[in-house]
Amino acid sequence: MLWKIALRNLLRNKRRTGFSLALVVIVTMGLVLFNAFVDYTYTGLRETMIRSQLGHLQIFQRPYDEVTGQSPLMHDYKSVKDIVSTSEHVAIVGARLNLQGLITKGGEAESISFIGLGVEPEAESYLSTFRTTVEGDPLRSDRPFAVHLGRGLAAQLSVVPGDWVTILGTTVDGVINALDVEVAGTVTLGVQQMDNRYLYMPIQGAQSLISSDAATNIVVLLDKTDHTRSVADQIEQRFAKEHLDLKIKRWDELAEYYRQVVSLYSRIFGVVSVIMLAIVIFSVSNTMSMSLMERIQELGTLRAVGATRPYLMKLLVTEGFLLGLLGGLAGVLVGVCACQFINSLHVVMPPAPGMTRGYPLGFRLGWSILTGPMLLVASTSVLSTLLPAWRGSRINIVEALRYV
Amino acid sequence: MKPASDGSVSMPRAMSCVRLRSVxxxxxxxxxxxxxxxxVTLDIDRGELVCVAGPSGSGKTTLLHLMGCLDNPTAGELTVxxxxVAEMSDGEACRMRGTRIGFIFQSFSLIEVLSVFENVEYPLLLxxxxxxxxxxxxxxxxxHLGLKDLAKRRPTQLSGGxxxxxxxxxxxxxxxDLILADEPTANLDSTTGHDVIDWLSRLNGEYGITIVFASHDPKIISAARRNINIVDGLIASDVTL
Known part of the structure; x- marks a missing residue:
C-alpha cells in the first residue's frame, strides 16, 4: 500500500514529476555512458599493456630494486622457464634481455642511442601483439643478428629492411662490443617516442652483444588476466620449493602508466558524478518540496487519522526512492541503447598526443557498470528527499489542517 | 458493548469521555x-451527542482539536x-487518534489519490x-453507509454529500469511542447537511459512540441532545435537551 500510495502521489503532478524523471534519466544515462567508456578504456589499456609489453607476470633475479626496477641478470632462466611453463593457466613464457647502446649505419659517422630488447621471437609474437611490423620480415630465432627497428629510429638512420647497421653495447665485463646486424624490418609501438628509440632482436644476438648467456627477466602470459594473482602465488610457492631466489612482479605492480590513467579517470569520473548528482539533488529536492507544499493539509489529515511521523517520513522517502529508481532504470535502459548504438558505429578517435595511431571509441557494459549508476542515482534521490521528508513529517497538525 | 479494534470485547469503561479543567x-x-x-471547564460523558456551537473564531475548532489529541492545551488539565493529553507522547497520541478517535473535517480531507475503499481502509492500515x-x-x-457501489471511485468523482x-x-x-466532526455540514447544502447529521445521530444511537460536532448552523445545532455554546473562548451556555 505504501508503494502504491507513493507512486500515485508521484503521478499527481505528471508534468513536474516527468521533468524530474527526465533529469534523472539523463544523469543516469550520462553516468552509464561515462562509466562504460572508462571501463572500456581501462580494460583496453590493461590488456594492451599486458600484451604489448608487460605480460601478466615478470620474473626477476633477486635482489630486485623496487625503485629503479633493476635486477641482476638471470643465468639459469631456461630452467626457470621450464618450471613456469608447467604451471596452470600459463599460456606463453618468454625471456627478455634489456640492452642499450648506440646504433649507426655502416659508413656513417653519426650514431644514435637506442633502447634494445633481446627477445624470443616465437614467444614475443604473443607477448608483444601491440607491436606492429610496418615493413620487412618477422624476427626469427635462426637469424639472431637480424633486428627490428622502431619506425622513427629507422627513419633517423635512413635505413630500410635489408640494410646493415652496427650496434655498440657494453659487455657484462664492461668492455665495448660491436655487432653488425641486418635490418629485418621496421615496427611501430603506437608511441612516437618509443618508435624513435627502440630496437628488437633475438635474445641470442643480444646475448652476443653483452657476452653473456643470461636474460634480464622472464615474461609470462596467462590465459586470463583474472588468474594473475592466483598463478603468481602458485609460482612463488614452486620457486620456494626449488629454493630459487626469484622475484615475481604482477602486471599491475609494473604498470605505472596504467595506474596513473586509472587515477586520472577516477578523479574525472568523481567530479563529473558529483556535478551530475548535484543536479539530481536539486531537481528531486525541488520536486519533493513543491509536492509537500501542495499536500500540507493532506499530511495534516494523515497525522490526524493516526499516521506517525516515521510513517510520513517513510512515505515521502519512498516517493523520492521511486523517482530515483524509475529514472535510474529508464536511464540505464537508454544508456545501454546509446552504448550499443555508438559501439555499432565503430568510431575511431584521433591519436592522442604523442601517439601514432587512433583508438576505437568503445563502451564496455557489465552489471557493475549498469547497477552502479542506478543505485547511485536512487540513493541520491533518497538523500535529496530526506530534508523535505523530515520537514513534512514534523508539520504542526493543527496548522496543516488549517492550511489552504 | 461494541468490539474493540482487535476484535475483543472491552469491559465497561468509566463514564467520562472528555474532561477539561480550566483549559x-x-x-x-x-x-x-x-x-x-x-x-474552559467541561465534561462530556461516553455516548453523548454534543454540538459545540458558536460564531466563527469563538474557539470551537480549537476545542475539537484539543479533544482529538491534535494539540496540547497551554494550561489546564485535559483528559480524553x-x-x-499533556502526558501523552507523540506515538501515544497517534495511537489514540488512529484507534479510538475518529475525525470528520469541514473540507472532507479525503486523500485524492486513493479510492473510497482505500480512504476508509487507510487508518486501519496505519x-x-x-x-x-x-x-x-x-x-x-x-x-452501512450506503457507499458500497462507490468503493472504487476516487473522491473527485463524488458529490459533496x-x-x-x-x-x-x-x-x-x-x-x-469518540468521533469529532468540525463543521461537517459547512460545505454541504441543507438537505445533505441534515443527512450527515442524521448519520452521526445514528452512529451515536446504534453504537453508542460519543459524537462531538461543531457548527454554527442553528438547524444543525438542534439535532444534538446537548448544546455547548462558546463565545470568545469561554463557554457561554451548556444546555442538555
Missing part, C-alpha cells in the same frame, strides 16, 4: 499572542478517554489491522 489555549499570530480558549480483517471491516462500514459520508466511514472504520 486555556493560546496561539502566536505573528508576534501577537491570541487566546483561543480562556479557561481516561488519558491525560494501525496494523490484518488484510482480511481490514477488508471485512471496510466493506461492512461502506455497506458522498464525500462527507466517506469521511464518516473513515472515522467509523477503526471502531472509535
Amino acid at each position: 486555556t489555549k493560546e496561539y502566536m499570530l505573528g508576534k501577537a499572542l491570541v487566546p483561543a480558549l480562556r479557561g 478517554l481516561d488519558k491525560n 494501525h496494523g489491522w490484518p488484510v482480511g480483517g481490514r477488508r471485512e471491516r471496510v466493506e461492512e462500514v461502506l455497506a 458522498q464525500r462527507q459520508r466517506v469521511a464518516i466511514a473513515r472515522a467509523l472504520a477503526p471502531n472509535p
